[in-house]
Amino acid sequence: MVEVAKIFEWTTIIGASALFIVLSIISATILLQINNPVQATTNNDFVTIKVVGHQFYWEFIYPNGTSKTSLVIKANQMYLLEITSADVIHSFFIPELGLKQDAYPNYYTRMWLNITSPGIYHVYCTEYCGTGHHTMLSEIEVIS
Numbered sequence: 001m002v003e004v005a006k007i008f009e010w011t012t013i014i015g016a017s018a019l020f021i022v023l024s025i026i027s028a029t030i031l032l033q034i035n036n037p038v039q040a041t042t043n044n045d046f047v048t049i050k051v052v053g054h055q056f057y058w059e060f061i062y063p064n065g066t067s068k069t070s071l072v073i074k075a076n077q078m079y080l081l082e083i084t085s086a087d088v089i090h091s092f093f094i095p096e097l098g099l100k101q102d103a104y105p106n107y108y109t110r111m112w113l114n115i116t117s118p119g120i121y122h123v124y125c126t127e128y129c130g131t132g133h134h135t136m137l138s139e140i141e142v143i144s
């Protein structure tokens, strides 16, 4: 009887441990895809664009150093937006895509973007940043 109890005990411990390990691997895989879709797909074909919040406009800096107040990007291309602020806290919001990311001074936050439908997408600031906050509008034009 003691032997059966020992076998049952060890089976439970090993079974629970195996289940825990499998669930951990599944969770880690999904979290990696959420945080870094490019790395997860082992596809390094992406373009990095810096987004800088200013009182009261958005600045987009392309890889070649060109600076614009609106963004023109290609459809079906992966982009990494590195978002920061030159002054106070802002929040970069694209309502059509349901994407929002805060912009902090001296700190970079990231947003992955791969838009499949060409068109105009609006950009808002959704963190009150001063008296001109309501004028802090921009556009992303997605071309095919």
Ligand SMILES: [Cu+2]
Binding pocket: 090, 091, 125, 126, 127, 128, 129, 130, 133, 134, 136
């Ligand atoms: Cu604002």
